[in-house]
Amino acid sequence: xxxxxxxxxxxxxxxxxxxxxxxxxxxxxxxxxxxxxxxxxxxxxxxxxxxxxxxxxxxxxxxxxxxxxxxxxxxxxxxxxxxxxxxxxxxxxxxxxxxxxxxxxxxxxxxxxxxxxxxxxxxxxxxxxxxxxxxxxxxxxxxxxxxxxxxxxxxxxxxxxxxxxxxxxxxxxxxxxxxxxxxxxxxxxxxxxxxxxxxxxxxxxxxxxxxxxxxxxxxxxxxxxxxxxxxxxxxxxxxxxxxxxxxxxxxxxxxxxxxxxxxxxxxxxxxxxxxxxxxxxxxxxxxxxxxxxxxxxxxxxxxxxxxxxxxxxxxxxxxxxxxxxxxxxxxxxxxxxxxxxxxxxxxxxxxxxxxxxxxxxxxxxxxxxxxxxxxxxxxxxxxxxxxxxxxxxxxxxxxxxxxxxxxxxxxxxxxxxxxxxxxxxxxxxxxxxxxxxxxxxxxxxxxxxxxxxxxxxxxxxxxxxxxxxxxxxxxxxxxxxxxxxxxxxxxxxxxxxxxxxxxxxxxxxxxx
Numbered sequence: 001x002x003x004x005x006x007x008x009x010x011x012x013x014x015x016x017x018x019x020x021x022x023x024x025x026x027x028x029x030x031x032x033x034x035x036x037x038x039x040x041x042x043x044x045x046x047x048x049x050x051x052x053x054x055x056x057x058x059x060x061x062x063x064x065x066x067x068x069x070x071x072x073x074x075x076x077x078x079x080x081x082x083x084x085x086x087x088x089x090x091x092x093x094x095x096x097x098x099x100x101x102x103x104x105x106x107x108x109x110x111x112x113x114x115x116x117x118x119x120x121x122x123x124x125x126x127x128x129x130x131x132x133x134x135x136x137x138x139x140x141x142x143x144x145x146x147x148x149x150x151x152x153x154x155x156x157x158x159x160x161x162x163x164x165x166x167x168x169x170x171x172x173x174x175x176x177x178x179x180x181x182x183x184x185x186x187x188x189x190x191x192x193x194x195x196x197x198x199x200x201x202x203x204x205x206x207x208x209x210x211x212x213x214x215x216x217x218x219x220x221x222x223x224x225x226x227x228x229x230x231x232x233x234x235x236x237x238x239x240x241x242x243x244x245x246x247x248x249x250x251x252x253x254x255x256x257x258x259x260x261x262x263x264x265x266x267x268x269x270x271x272x273x274x275x276x277x278x279x280x281x282x283x284x285x286x287x288x289x290x291x292x293x294x295x296x297x298x299x300x301x302x303x304x305x306x307x308x309x310x311x312x313x314x315x316x317x318x319x320x321x322x323x324x325x326x327x328x329x330x331x332x333x334x335x336x337x338x339x340x341x342x343x344x345x346x347x348x349x350x351x352x353x354x355x356x357x358x359x360x361x362x363x364x365x366x367x368x369x370x371x372x373x374x375x376x377x378x379x380x381x382x383x384x385x386x387x388x389x390x391x392x393x394x395x396x397x398x399x400x401x402x403x404x405x406x407x408x409x410x411x412x413x414x415x416x417x418x419x420x421x422x423x424x425x426x427x428x429x430x431x432x433x434x435x436x437x438x439x440x441x442x443x444x445x446x447x448x449x450x451x452x453x454x455x456x457x458x459x460x461x462x463x464x465x466x467x468x469x470x471x472x473x474x475x476x477x478x479x480x481x482x483x484x485x486x487x488x489x490x491x492x493x494x495x496x497x498x499x500x501x502x503x504x505x506x507x508x509x510x511x512x
Contacts, residue, residue, distance in 0.1 A: 003042065003043070003044050004040055004042070004043045004044070004076045004077070005043070005044045005045075005046065005074060005075055005076050005077070006035060006038075006040070006043050006044070006045045006046070006076065006077045006078075006079060007045075007046050007047070007048060007066060007069065007075050007077070007078050007079070008028065008031045008032075008035075008045065008046070008047040008048070008079055008080075009048050009050075009062070009063070009066055009078055009079070009080050009085065009086060010024055010027045010028060010031070010047065010048070010049045010050070010080075010081070010085065011049070011050040011051075011053060011055060011060070011062070011063075011080075011085045011086070012024050012027075012049075012050070012051050012052065013052065013053060013054050013055060024049060024051065027081045027085065028047070030081050030111055030112070031079050031080070031081060031111060034079060034109070034111045035079065048062045048063075048065060048066050049062055050062035050063060054088075055084055055085065055086070055087050055088040056087075056088050057087075057092070058087060058092055063086075063087075066078070067096075067100075070100070070101070070104050070106055071104065073104065075104070075106050076105075076106065076107060077106065077107040077108075077109065078101070078106060078107070078108050078109070079109045079110075079111065080109070080110050080111070081110075081111055081112055082110050082111065082112040082113050083110050083113055083115070086110070097117065101117065102117070159174040159175075166245065166247055166248075167182055167186070167214040167217070167218075167242070168182045168183045168185075168186040168242075168248060168285055169182075169183075169282070169285075175282060176281075176282040176283075177282075177283065178283050178285060181217075182214075182217060183285045185206075185211055186242060186248055186285050186286065187285060187286055189202060189239060189242050189243065190242075190243065190248075190286045190290055190291070190294055191290070192205070193243055193294055193297065194290055194293050194294050194297065199236050199239050199240065200236070200353070200354075202234070202239055203233065203234050203236065203239070203354045204354055206232065206234050207232050207233055207234075207354045207355060210232050211232060211234075212232070213231070213232065213233070213234055213235070213238070214238060231351070231355065232355075233351050233354045233355055234354075236350070240298075243294050243298060244295070244298065246291060247282075248284065248285045248286050248291065249284050249285075249286060249287070249288050249291050250279070250280050250281060250282055250283060250284030251277055251278065251279050251280075251281060252276070252277065252278035252279075252281030252282065253275055253276070253277060254275065254276040256269065256270055256275055257269055257270060321339075322339055322345065322347075322367045322371065323371065323481050323482055323483035323485070323486045324367075324370065324371065324374070324481070324486050324490065324493060325339050327486065327490055327491070327492055327493050328347045328370070328493045328495060329492055329493065329494050329495070330349045330351070330352070330360050330363060330494075330495065330496075331360070331494045331495055331496030331497075331500065331502065332349075332352075332358065332359045332360035332363070332496065332497070333349065333351050333352070333358065333359075333360055335349060335350070335351050337349055337363075337365075337495065338350050339367060344366055344368070345366070345367040345368075346364050346365060346366045346367055347364070347365050347366075347367060347370065347495065348363060348364040348365075349363045349364075359497070360496075360497065363495065363496075363497060365495050365499055369499075370493070370495070370501070371480065371481045372480070372481075373501060374481055374486075374490070374493070374501075374503070375480055375481040377503065378475055378481070378485075378489070379475070379476075381472075382472040382475050382476060402455045403452065403455055403456060403459060406448055406451060406452040406455065407452075409448050410445065410448055410449070410452070413441055413444055413445045413448065414445075416441055417438065417441050417445075420434060420437050420438060420441070421434070471488075471489075488506070489505060489506055490503060490504075490505065490506055491504040491505060491506035492504040
């Protein structure tokens with residue numbers, strides 16, 4: 001690399017937002033001032049920022065980009081404000097600073113810790129550095145425990161901590177107040193269901209009445225314009241969620257989810273028996289009697305109907321699963337088509353069942369017919385592939401041997417360049433001799449890389465043809481479409497009215 005490249009790495013977690021000294025701007029000022037003192041002429045300076053990410057792990061977009069640059073040899077120096085900005089995990093942080101960066105000859109500087117890896121060549125930086133790593137990791141875990149404890153205490157006092165409250169209420173401070181416009185819809189849902197109306201019938205009625213969905217209603221509250229063409233189609237799962245939420249009776253529910261470990265933001269569900277519940281916490285939208293009536297009906301619907309028989313066929317026994325489930329989409333509205341659990345399973349658009357004036361209303365295609373059509377398309381392409389002359393197969397092995405040989409030549413030139421640099425350092429050759437010899441080796445490396453690229457491309461093309469033949473052979477041994485086959489080859493299947501089918505291939509080997 002001709003130019004010396006310095007990367008500033010800046011990280012700000014959500015917990016640091018209240019600390020001015022940790023702000024992005026202050027970190028940038030501290031690092032810039034240190035770069036000025038390095039006195040590196042014509043150095044290129046770049047910056048990578050991770051805003052709102054924890055330092056307890058390395059699952060951050062900025063750090064991933066930085067490490068990719070390191071591996072590709074585009075980085076000479078990395079500068080951070082302190083060790084904790086780079087990472088709070090002692091094992092992972094130490095691994096990069098002690099193993100990875102020295103391997104790629106990358107200098108690492110932590111300004112506030114007065115650490116410069118060039119001062120510790122041949123060792124790890126001593127107990128002082130290791131101790132600082134441990135302090136940062138302990139601080140992060142301790143802070144996480146304190147935050148969790150504080151949140152638990154506030155929830156037990158009945159404070160509503162969620163940023164967005166449930167549909168039907170508005171948040172005022174840390175309490176809830178009824179939003180009458182939305183509450184009217186909530187009462188309607190409970191009353192209609194308690195009176196015997198099905199979920200689908202409720203969806204149809206709301207579509208006819210043009211009731212805004214919770215998402216569209218929220219947009220209107222946030223002073224955002226409602227979509228130019230709002231769907232008014234309520235999701236079935238949203239209605240069921242409303243019917244099952246006891247918070248509408250005035251009961252406070254908190255602690256429904258939790259995080260497993262520090263740095264892992266993915267929540268896991270908590271057993272309902274462990275939830276924090278406070279009755280009569282906020283104004284109720286529906287009374288407890290109506291809520292209990294609805295729960296009884298929901299439990300009844302989950303019961304005997306699943307085992308009833310229609311003629312000689314058991315409706316829910318051995319529910320059919322299509323190999324293309326989850327891959328079929330509506331060509332009109334773009335929504336995923338649902339596979340019905342019926343005698344003749346079919347893909348249909350839930351949206352069009354409610355929106356009778358939609359272009360895709362009544363869109364339906366039998367799963368067996370769709371799978372047969374897809375397998376027929378694959379079979380036709382297989383015949384084309386099997387009839388394609390692949391030429392001499394042994395040519396692949398010859399090109400592979402050429403690649404190996406060029407790799408050896410590249411490694412040899414690299415070793416020569418390294419030895420040449422070491423000769424310059426110890427004073428065995430002059431700088432002029434070094435530049436002349438290096439220029440010759442660079443030219444040799446460029447020539448090898450060009451030849452290697454040509455052979456690599458040709459080998460890749462031949463390998464793809466062989467892969468196509470292998471997949472084609474596997475397909476000919478099957479009598480129909482299988483899930484492994486669909487998962488490997490198909491990204492998406494788009495079905496439009498009149499059973500028009502469009503396939504988006506996942507594997508380019510089978511692109512038309």
